[in-house]
Amino acid sequence: MSIVKHKTRPIRVCVVSIALNIAVGTLSTSLQRLSAQAEKASGTMYSSKRMTDGKQWTTHNLDVNTMPSYCYEDAELNCRRYGRLYTWESARRVCQSLRDGWRLPTDEEWWQMAKDYGGVSEDSDNRGKAAYKALLAGGGSGFNALLGGGRSDDGHYARLEAHGFYWTASESDPASGWFYNFARGGQALHRQSGGEKQRAFSVRCVRE
Numbered sequence: 714m715s716i717v718k719h720k721t722r723p724i725r726v727c728v729v730s731i732a733l734n735i736a737v738g739t740l741s742t743s744l745q746r747l748s749a750q751a752e753k754a755s756g757t758m759y760s761s762k763r764m765t766d767g768k769q770w771t772t773h774n775l776d777v778n779t780m781p782s783y784c785y786e787d788a789e790l791n792c793r794r795y796g797r798l799y800t801w802e803s804a805r806r807v808c809q810s811l812r813d814g815w816r817l818p819t820d821e822e823w824w825q826m827a828k829d830y831g832g833v834s835e836d837s838d839n840r841g842k843a844a845y846k847a848l849l850a851g852g853g854s855g856f857n858a859l860l861g862g863g864r865s866d867d868g869h870y871a872r873l874e875a876h877g878f879y880w881t882a883s884e885s886d887p888a889s890g891w892f893y894n895f896a897r898g899g900q901a902l903h904r905q906s907g908g909e910k911q912r913a914f915s916v917r918c919v920r921e
Contacts (some may be wrong), residue, residue, distance in 0.1 A: 719723040727760045759811070762855050765796040768822065770920050771815075772857050775799070777917040779807050783913050786870050787863055795873075802881040808918035818919040820883035820891040821879035824904060827893070830854055841901035849877075849895060850903065858895050859915065866911035878914035882888035 761771045761802035774796025782799045784792035799807060808817040818826075827833050831843025848856040862873035872878075885891050885906035892908040908914065 715742070718842055721914045738831075751779040764826055764854065764856065766822070766826045767827070768921060770826070770856065772855060774859055774861060775807055775918065777807050777810065779803055779810065779914070782807070783864050785873055787890065791861075791873075795859050796915055798861065798864050799880065799881055799916050800913050801908070801910035804914070804916045805882055808889060809918060815918040816920065817880060817882040820881040820904070822919055823879070823881050823891075823893050827902055827904075833893070834899075835904060836902045840899070842899075842904060845895055845900055845902040860883035860895060860897055861915045863915075878908070878912075880908070880914045880916055 725765065726754040728744065746778050758763050758773070758774055760772050761769050763769050776796045779799075780803065782803055784797060785788075785795060786875075795811055796831060805817045808815050826834065827841075827844045828836075830847040831837050831839060831846060832841065834841030837843065846852055846893065847854045848858050850857040850859055852858075858877050858879070860872075860874045860877040862871060863878045864870050875897050879893045879895075881891045883891045889907045891904065891906050892914055894903040896903060
Protein backbone atom coordinates (compact mmCIF):
# COMPACT_ATOMS: atom_id res chain seq x y z
CA MET A 714 0.00 0.00 0.00
CA SER A 715 2.83 2.42 0.77
CA ILE A 716 4.26 1.80 -2.71
CA VAL A 717 0.91 2.66 -4.31
CA LYS A 718 0.71 5.88 -2.32
CA HIS A 719 4.24 6.75 -3.29
CA LYS A 720 3.42 6.25 -7.00
CA THR A 721 0.19 8.29 -6.99
CA ARG A 722 1.58 11.24 -5.05
CA PRO A 723 3.55 12.78 -8.00
CA ILE A 724 0.52 12.33 -10.24
CA ARG A 725 -1.61 14.34 -7.83
CA VAL A 726 1.02 17.04 -7.63
CA CYS A 727 1.21 17.12 -11.42
CA VAL A 728 -2.57 17.48 -11.74
CA VAL A 729 -2.61 20.29 -9.18
CA SER A 730 0.31 21.97 -10.96
CA ILE A 731 -1.46 21.80 -14.33
CA ALA A 732 -4.66 23.18 -12.81
CA LEU A 733 -2.77 26.06 -11.24
CA ASN A 734 -0.99 26.84 -14.50
CA ILE A 735 -4.31 26.90 -16.37
CA ALA A 736 -5.87 29.14 -13.70
CA VAL A 737 -2.90 31.51 -13.69
CA GLY A 738 -2.86 31.59 -17.49
CA THR A 739 -6.60 32.36 -17.64
CA LEU A 740 -6.21 35.11 -15.03
CA SER A 741 -3.26 36.60 -16.93
CA THR A 742 -5.25 36.65 -20.18
CA SER A 743 -8.20 38.26 -18.43
CA LEU A 744 -5.96 40.92 -16.90
CA GLN A 745 -4.41 41.63 -20.29
CA ARG A 746 -7.86 42.10 -21.82
CA LEU A 747 -8.94 44.40 -18.99
CA SER A 748 -5.72 46.37 -19.37
CA ALA A 749 -6.32 46.81 -23.10
CA GLN A 750 -9.90 47.93 -22.47
CA ALA A 751 -8.78 50.40 -19.84
CA GLU A 752 -6.06 51.70 -22.16
CA LYS A 753 -8.59 52.30 -24.91
CA ALA A 754 -11.04 53.96 -22.50
CA SER A 755 -8.31 56.23 -21.18
CA GLY A 756 -7.54 57.48 -24.66
CA THR A 757 -3.91 56.40 -24.72
CA MET A 758 -4.59 54.40 -27.89
CA TYR A 759 -5.55 57.61 -29.72
CA SER A 760 -2.86 59.57 -31.47
CA SER A 761 -2.69 63.30 -30.90
CA LYS A 762 -0.72 66.30 -32.09
CA ARG A 763 0.11 69.73 -30.76
CA MET A 764 -1.42 72.04 -33.36
CA THR A 765 -0.30 75.58 -34.16
CA ASP A 766 -2.70 76.96 -31.53
CA GLY A 767 -0.41 75.38 -28.91
CA LYS A 768 -2.99 72.80 -27.77
CA GLN A 769 -2.97 69.03 -28.07
CA TRP A 770 -5.73 67.66 -30.33
CA THR A 771 -6.68 64.05 -31.05
CA THR A 772 -6.00 63.28 -34.70
CA HIS A 773 -8.56 60.49 -35.19
CA ASN A 774 -12.32 60.56 -34.72
CA LEU A 775 -13.21 59.12 -31.33
CA ASP A 776 -14.43 55.52 -31.22
CA VAL A 777 -15.18 54.97 -27.53
CA ASN A 778 -18.45 53.11 -27.06
CA THR A 779 -20.60 55.11 -24.66
CA MET A 780 -24.35 55.69 -24.49
CA PRO A 781 -25.69 57.20 -26.58
CA SER A 782 -23.34 56.87 -29.54
CA TYR A 783 -23.71 55.25 -32.94
CA CYS A 784 -21.92 53.71 -35.89
CA TYR A 785 -23.07 55.22 -39.19
CA GLU A 786 -25.91 53.05 -40.52
CA ASP A 787 -25.35 50.91 -37.39
CA ALA A 788 -22.39 49.22 -39.13
CA GLU A 789 -19.36 48.42 -36.97
CA LEU A 790 -17.10 48.83 -40.00
CA ASN A 791 -18.08 52.50 -40.17
CA CYS A 792 -17.10 52.99 -36.53
CA ARG A 793 -13.65 51.61 -37.28
CA ARG A 794 -13.28 53.82 -40.34
CA TYR A 795 -14.98 57.07 -39.29
CA GLY A 796 -15.28 56.83 -35.50
CA ARG A 797 -18.54 56.90 -33.58
CA LEU A 798 -21.24 59.58 -33.76
CA TYR A 799 -22.17 61.21 -30.43
CA THR A 800 -24.95 63.41 -29.15
CA TRP A 801 -23.85 66.73 -27.64
CA GLU A 802 -24.09 65.43 -24.07
CA SER A 803 -22.30 62.13 -24.78
CA ALA A 804 -19.61 64.03 -26.70
CA ARG A 805 -18.80 66.06 -23.59
CA ARG A 806 -18.72 62.96 -21.40
CA VAL A 807 -16.64 60.82 -23.72
CA CYS A 808 -13.80 63.33 -23.97
CA GLN A 809 -13.72 63.65 -20.18
CA SER A 810 -13.60 59.84 -19.91
CA LEU A 811 -10.19 59.88 -21.58
CA ARG A 812 -8.88 61.60 -18.41
CA ASP A 813 -5.50 63.39 -18.34
CA GLY A 814 -7.18 66.73 -19.04
CA TRP A 815 -8.93 65.77 -22.29
CA ARG A 816 -12.23 67.58 -22.98
CA LEU A 817 -14.54 68.55 -25.82
CA PRO A 818 -13.16 71.73 -27.46
CA THR A 819 -15.15 74.94 -27.24
CA ASP A 820 -16.34 76.95 -30.23
CA GLU A 821 -13.56 79.44 -29.54
CA GLU A 822 -10.93 76.70 -29.56
CA TRP A 823 -12.18 75.26 -32.85
CA TRP A 824 -12.38 78.75 -34.36
CA GLN A 825 -8.84 79.64 -33.30
CA MET A 826 -7.38 76.35 -34.49
CA ALA A 827 -9.10 76.73 -37.88
CA LYS A 828 -7.96 80.35 -38.12
CA ASP A 829 -4.33 79.22 -37.99
CA TYR A 830 -4.96 77.29 -41.23
CA GLY A 831 -6.87 79.99 -43.09
CA GLY A 832 -10.11 80.34 -41.13
CA VAL A 833 -13.72 79.26 -41.55
CA SER A 834 -15.93 80.42 -44.41
CA GLU A 835 -17.37 83.43 -42.56
CA ASP A 836 -14.05 85.10 -41.79
CA SER A 837 -11.55 84.08 -44.47
CA ASP A 838 -10.67 85.47 -47.86
CA ASN A 839 -11.07 82.08 -49.51
CA ARG A 840 -14.40 81.13 -47.87
CA GLY A 841 -12.88 78.42 -45.69
CA LYS A 842 -11.24 76.49 -48.53
CA ALA A 843 -7.67 76.67 -47.19
CA ALA A 844 -8.65 75.37 -43.74
CA TYR A 845 -10.77 72.61 -45.29
CA LYS A 846 -7.84 71.42 -47.39
CA ALA A 847 -5.27 71.65 -44.57
CA LEU A 848 -7.37 70.00 -41.85
CA LEU A 849 -8.94 67.22 -43.94
CA ALA A 850 -7.35 63.76 -43.99
CA GLY A 851 -4.23 63.95 -46.10
CA GLY A 852 -3.88 67.70 -45.58
CA GLY A 853 -0.68 69.32 -44.42
CA SER A 854 -1.80 69.91 -40.81
CA GLY A 855 -1.96 66.28 -39.70
CA PHE A 856 -5.41 66.86 -38.18
CA ASN A 857 -7.00 64.30 -40.52
CA ALA A 858 -10.68 65.31 -40.37
CA LEU A 859 -13.05 62.78 -41.93
CA LEU A 860 -16.36 63.16 -43.73
CA GLY A 861 -18.24 60.85 -41.38
CA GLY A 862 -21.77 62.21 -41.87
CA GLY A 863 -24.25 62.43 -39.03
CA ARG A 864 -27.39 61.04 -37.41
CA SER A 865 -30.62 62.95 -36.84
CA ASP A 866 -32.57 62.72 -33.59
CA ASP A 867 -35.08 60.40 -35.28
CA GLY A 868 -32.35 57.91 -36.23
CA HIS A 869 -31.80 58.89 -39.85
CA TYR A 870 -28.20 58.73 -41.12
CA ALA A 871 -27.01 61.03 -43.90
CA ARG A 872 -24.09 62.86 -45.57
CA LEU A 873 -21.39 60.17 -45.32
CA GLU A 874 -18.38 61.21 -47.44
CA ALA A 875 -20.15 64.52 -48.12
CA HIS A 876 -19.86 66.27 -44.75
CA GLY A 877 -17.83 65.91 -41.58
CA PHE A 878 -19.72 67.40 -38.61
CA TYR A 879 -17.80 68.05 -35.37
CA TRP A 880 -19.30 69.07 -32.04
CA THR A 881 -18.01 71.88 -29.85
CA ALA A 882 -18.71 72.21 -26.12
CA SER A 883 -20.40 75.60 -26.67
CA GLU A 884 -24.16 76.10 -26.69
CA SER A 885 -25.86 78.36 -29.22
CA ASP A 886 -29.10 78.09 -27.22
CA PRO A 887 -30.38 75.71 -24.51
CA ALA A 888 -31.36 73.06 -27.10
CA SER A 889 -28.50 73.48 -29.58
CA GLY A 890 -24.73 73.61 -29.86
CA TRP A 891 -22.11 75.10 -32.17
CA PHE A 892 -20.48 72.69 -34.59
CA TYR A 893 -17.95 72.72 -37.45
CA ASN A 894 -18.83 71.39 -40.88
CA PHE A 895 -16.32 70.12 -43.43
CA ALA A 896 -18.38 70.37 -46.64
CA ARG A 897 -17.06 68.42 -49.60
CA GLY A 898 -19.32 70.10 -52.16
CA GLY A 899 -17.91 73.58 -51.60
CA GLN A 900 -14.53 72.30 -50.39
CA ALA A 901 -14.94 74.58 -47.36
CA LEU A 902 -14.97 74.58 -43.56
CA HIS A 903 -18.04 76.20 -41.99
CA ARG A 904 -18.77 77.27 -38.41
CA GLN A 905 -22.46 76.68 -37.67
CA SER A 906 -24.94 77.15 -34.84
CA GLY A 907 -28.22 75.36 -34.27
CA GLY A 908 -26.97 71.80 -34.04
CA GLU A 909 -29.77 70.07 -32.15
CA LYS A 910 -28.20 68.35 -29.14
CA GLN A 911 -29.88 65.03 -29.92
CA ARG A 912 -28.18 64.85 -33.30
CA ALA A 913 -25.05 62.69 -33.42
CA PHE A 914 -21.81 64.07 -34.85
CA SER A 915 -18.11 63.20 -34.85
CA VAL A 916 -15.84 64.14 -31.96
CA ARG A 917 -12.29 65.34 -31.44
CA CYS A 918 -10.87 66.11 -28.01
CA VAL A 919 -8.40 68.75 -26.85
CA ARG A 920 -6.18 69.47 -23.87
CA GLU A 921 -3.61 72.07 -22.90
